[in-house]
Structures are given as C-alpha cells and as structure tokens.
Amino acid sequence: GGSADIESEGMDVSAALAGTMTVRGMSISATVLDGGMQSVVFGGSATGAVIYQNGTQDISTSGFATGTHVSSGGMQNVLLGGTAQESIVQSGGSLAVDAGGTIRDASIAHGGIMTLEEGAAGRGNIALCGSLTVNGSADMAQAAITLDLTERSSAESYIISDVSLLANAASWSVTIDQDQASGTYRLAGNASDFSCSINVAYAGAEIFDAISLASPDLTHGNAHYALTLDGSNGLCLTISAYDPSSEPLGTMIFATQDADLRENSIDTASQILSGVTLTQAAVDAVNESIS
Numbered sequence: 001g002g003s004a005d006i007e008s009e010g011m012d013v014s015a016a017l018a019g020t021m022t023v024r025g026m027s028i029s030a031t032v033l034d035g036g037m038q039s040v041v042f043g044g045s046a047t048g049a050v051i052y053q054n055g056t057q058d059i060s061t062s063g064f065a066t067g068t069h070v071s072s073g074g075m076q077n078v079l080l081g082g083t084a085q086e087s088i089v090q091s092g093g094s095l096a097v098d099a100g101g102t103i104r105d106a107s108i109a110h111g112g113i114m115t116l117e118e119g120a121a122g123r124g125n126i127a128l129c130g131s132l133t134v135n136g137s138a139d140m141a142q143a144a145i146t147l148d149l150t151e152r153s154s155a156e157s158y159i160i161s162d163v164s165l166l167a168n169a170a171s172w173s174v175t176i177d178q179d180q181a182s183g184t185y186r187l188a189g190n191a192s193d194f195s196c197s198i199n200v201a202y203a204g205a206e207i208f209d210a211i212s213l214a215s216p217d218l219t220h221g222n223a224h225y226a227l228t229l230d231g232s233n234g235l236c237l238t239i240s241a242y243d244p245s246s247e248p249l250g251t252m253i254f255a256t257q258d259a260d261l262r263e264n265s266i267d268t269a270s271q272i273l274s275g276v277t278l279t280q281a282a283v284d285a286v287n288e289s290i291s
Helices: 259-273 281-291
Strands: 002-008 011-013 022-025 024-028 038-042 045-047 055-060 064-067 075-078 083-085 094-097 102-105 114-115 121-128 131-134 139-148 170-174 183-188 198-202 208-212 217-220 222-227 235-242
Touching: 002 011, 022 024, 038 045, 064 235, 075 083, 094 102, 208 217
Parallel strands: 002 022, 011 024, 022 038, 024 045, 038 055, 045 064, 055 075, 064 083, 075 094, 083 102, 094 114, 102 121, 114 131, 121 139, 139 170, 170 198
Antiparallel strands: 183 235, 198 208, 217 222, 222 235
C-alpha cells in the first residue's frame, strides 16, 4: 500500500509497488504488484517495468514508457498525451490505447489483448499473435502491422475485430511457420473494402511473397495460400498442403502444319519423355495437341 512520487529530477530503480507511484522523473525496472499502480506523467519516463496480475501502468500527459512487460492479469493504459514503446503483452495481459495516446513497436502474444479507441495512434511495428479490438478509427499511417499465425489455430476468431478502422496502415504482413497446420485462419473482421497487399513470411525469415484479394492465390514450398472473404466479410487466409509432383509438366503444342516437321517434333518429344511419369492432365494435353 501507500504512495510514492518521483519528481522531475528524481530516479528510482527496482521499486516493488503494491500501492501508487507517480513518476515525473525516471523509474527503472519497477515491479507493479497486485493492486499496484504506476502513473507516468508530465515528462516522466518508466523503463522496463513489469506489470503483474491486478497491477496497472498508466501513461499520460507527456509521459513515456519503454519496454514494459504486461503479464497475465496486468494492464497498461496509454492515455491522452502518453506514449508507450516496445510494450510486450503476454497471454492474459491487456494493453489499451485511448484517444490521443500513442503505441509504438508493440508485441501482443497469443492470448494477449490490445484495444484501440477512437483517435488512438500506432507507430512502428505492431505484431499481433493475440487479439486487437478496434473501437474507433485509429491513426496507423506510420504502423507496420504483422499478423502472427504461428501459435494460432484455425478454430480461433479474428485477430482484428474491425480492419476498416485501420484503413491507413502503412503496411501489412502475415507470419507463418513452415509447417503451419492446414486450415482457414481468420485475420480480420469487416474487410469488404480491404484492398491492401499482405506480405507473407516464415517466422524469423525474409518475406517470400505477397497476397491480396485482387491476387488471392499463392503457392510456396509445400503449401498453397488463398486470401478470401468469409460469409461475414471477414478476411481469411486458407492454408492447404501442396504437392509439386501432382502438377502437369506442361502442355506440348505442335503448331506446325508441315506433316514431316510435325512427326519429327512428336518423335523428339517421345524421346524426351521416355521413362517420365506424367499426370493424366499432362497426358491429355499431349494427346489433344497431336490429335
């Protein structure tokens, strides 16, 4: 219990808070315990705080927090005039950004929750494996949003509740495992007007391609990806297994009208294909071309 103030010239290191701390100076590595509250205001800064169950960190009025870890049951609130950078929200933790608040370079783990209110702003890299509830139009013009599917299942609901309210996001990406389970993954609700391209990458690797509703099909490695809208106009990514050996080797077209040349080209093709097993589609294509 109790309360403490860190004034503008003051600094505190490794405080354990079960009461209230108001930070106008500098707080480093604070631990906010059950019932504790850290309020960062008026140019104050908090670095490396850990917010435990029923603990809260509020950042407002030119306050700045960086590297906050929000554990299960913990809460970080970014209020008017506040900025939070490099927040990590673990499963069961929550991060809320109010009107006039700014979040930069946040990571929301599977089971974590992030909420954006009307007038909130996002900057930098916003990585979402958990969920994002959007309650009003948010300024994401300087945000790169990554939808992380690596720990998600196709049975889960949308990562983003309403993507239409994030229409100005700078870029979109989706991250998958190389052995991601097949299924339809729900990315975002209210996506009927979604026209952005989404970069696709394996976890920890470079982007290997992009997909969009205008160009919805992508094959890479041993998987096929299809971006679609479901019956509720939600944006979905369907992943299915792909076997390259099932693809036809190609269609041979013998366009010449000269009988001798035509016969020679067929003989050459026969020699090339000798001992090669073709799919039925390829056989049909060859037969059609020489009929």
